Amino acid sequence: MKFSAQISQAIDHCLTDEIPFVAFAMPGEAEVCFRASLPDGQFRSPAFRDKESDSFFINFFDNDEPYTAGVSFDMTEEEVNNFHDPTYHARIFGDSIRPRVSSTFRASYHEAFSAVKPRLKKDGGKVVLSRLRSLFTKKTPRLIAEEYFALTDSTFRYLCFTPETGVWLGSTPEVLLESDRATGLIRTMSLAGTRPVDESGDWDEKNIREQAIVTDYICHTLRNAGLEVEIRPLTERRFLNIKHLCTPIDARGDVSIPELMSALSPTPAVAGYPRERAIGEIGRVETHRRHCYGGYVGVRIGGDYHAFVNLRCAFMAPVTLSGTKGWLGNLYAGGGIIAASQEDAEWLETESKTRVLASVFLGENGHEGEEGSRLTRSSVSFLSDLPPSGHDDGQPVNSAGI
Numbered sequence: 001m002k003f004s005a006q007i008s009q010a011i012d013h014c015l016t017d018e019i020p021f022v023a024f025a026m027p028g029e030a031e032v033c034f035r036a037s038l039p040d041g042q043f044r045s046p047a048f049r050d051k052e053s054d055s056f057f058i059n060f061f062d063n064d065e066p067y068t069a070g071v072s073f074d075m076t077e078e079e080v081n082n083f084h085d086p087t088y089h090a091r092i093f094g095d096s097i098r099p100r101v102s103s104t105f106r107a108s109y110h111e112a113f114s115a116v117k118p119r120l121k122k123d124g125g126k127v128v129l130s131r132l133r134s135l136f137t138k139k140t141p142r143l144i145a146e147e148y149f150a151l152t153d154s155t156f157r158y159l160c161f162t163p164e165t166g167v168w169l170g171s172t173p174e175v176l177l178e179s180d181r182a183t184g185l186i187r188t189m190s191l192a193g194t195r196p197v198d199e200s201g202d203w204d205e206k207n208i209r210e211q212a213i214v215t216d217y218i219c220h221t222l223r224n225a226g227l228e229v230e231i232r233p234l235t236e237r238r239f240l241n242i243k244h245l246c247t248p249i250d251a252r253g254d255v256s257i258p259e260l261m262s263a264l265s266p267t268p269a270v271a272g273y274p275r276e277r278a279i280g281e282i283g284r285v286e287t288h289r290r291h292c293y294g295g296y297v298g299v300r301i302g303g304d305y306h307a308f309v310n311l312r313c314a315f316m317a318p319v320t321l322s323g324t325k326g327w328l329g330n331l332y333a334g335g336g337i338i339a340a341s342q343e344d345a346e347w348l349e350t351e352s353k354t355r356v357l358a359s360v361f362l363g364e365n366g367h368e369g370e371e372g373s374r375l376t377r378s379s380v381s382f383l384s385d386l387p388p389s390g391h392d393d394g395q396p397v398n399s400a401g402i
């Protein structure tokens with residue numbers, strides 16, 4: 001999916017000058033929309049500056065931030081391209097969270113898996129264990145997004161920067177919630193269970209059970225909020241090389257949508273069940289922070305919310321690898337573990353979930369990137385660590401490296 005010249009220029013401008021922006025495509029649409037907004041006086045970029053205006057939002061898995069970060073729809077690509085303020089350059093990257101240099105070790109995953117299994121065997125329930133793959137790429141986030149977005153149009157696809165989150169991109173098949181003020185309808189889905197796209201026949205008990213836990217939880221939460229719930233027939237939902245079990249769920253009633261999003265997220269599809277217990281276990285056994293992975297991401301347009309679970313995503317920052325300029329990306333994936341789960345199969349599932357995005361990072365024949373032992377603390381330097389001054393030409397350092 002080639003971005004227009006105007007949008008490409010605006011994205012590069014925003015990455016260079018650290019202007020909060022989003023480029024996104026709605027499910028079923030081939031068109032990318034770009035919007036940007038300047039941060040407030042404290043370099044914060046809240047998504048919801050009022051109750052109505054159009055905006056993009058991205059929140060954290062922990063869901064415990066004082067406000068949701070995002071981009072209010074203030075500037076178009078044209079306005080960004082005409083924006084020249086030599087005093088504007090926030091150097092936000094240096095202070096914010098950054099991707100990890102090394103991937104999750106197989107041994108760490110083994111330890112985490114072994115730590116949660118006894119309680120699942122004893123009490124039942126589910127924990128979604130995730131891991132990350134750290135990759136270096138010579139491609140820019142814009143190029144990655146163009147290639148990744150082109151692979152399917154059935155997902156919500158986005159590339160964004162906010163000071164709170166850094167640069168993220170993703171292509172997510174999972175609706176957290178879509179609301180329609182005109183009809184009063186709220187649509188969501190229970191999406192869980194994973195197998196290769198070419199596998200047919202009945203789904204196994206393990207996947208069916210994992211997904212049923214999610215359906216029950218979502219329906220319970222919606223009914224608790226006073227909504228009338230309609231559960232639609234179980235279907236399959238395809239995502240590139242894999243597919244999931246999916247139960248679409250409709251709800252109706254009077255409710256605050258932001259409150260409902262917070263109540264639903266994170267669902268047992270990305271956390272587990274019982275939910276609070278699973279979240280506690282994730283915090284204890286995973287060796288990385290999830291940041292925005294597993295949180296929710298989406299847009300509010302004309303007062304209607306379109307929120308998606310932030311999956312099949314990457315967190316990126318500009319770096320050099322042994323002197324070569326590029327970007328470091330953390331690709332996240334998890335899978336639901338229940339008492340019957342097999343460790344090797346679950347590890348492979350996280351491999352499948354990151355395979356397509358990883359191949360975009362690495363390029364054909366792997367020539368565009370690196371993964372694995374060559375990425376070390378000494379070989380990777382974050383551009384934000386470079387001193388801001390010292391350039392002979394007096395220009396601010398371009399921390400995006402483009």
Ligand SMILES: C=C(O[C@@H]1C=C(C(=O)O)C=C[C@H]1O)C(=O)O
Pocket residue numbers: 128130174191192193194210244269270311312332333334335336353
């Ligand atoms: C956790 C992820 O996906 C979720 C977990 C699934 C599973 O356990 O089978 C399937 C779809 C998603 O709800 C992920 O993609 O990282």
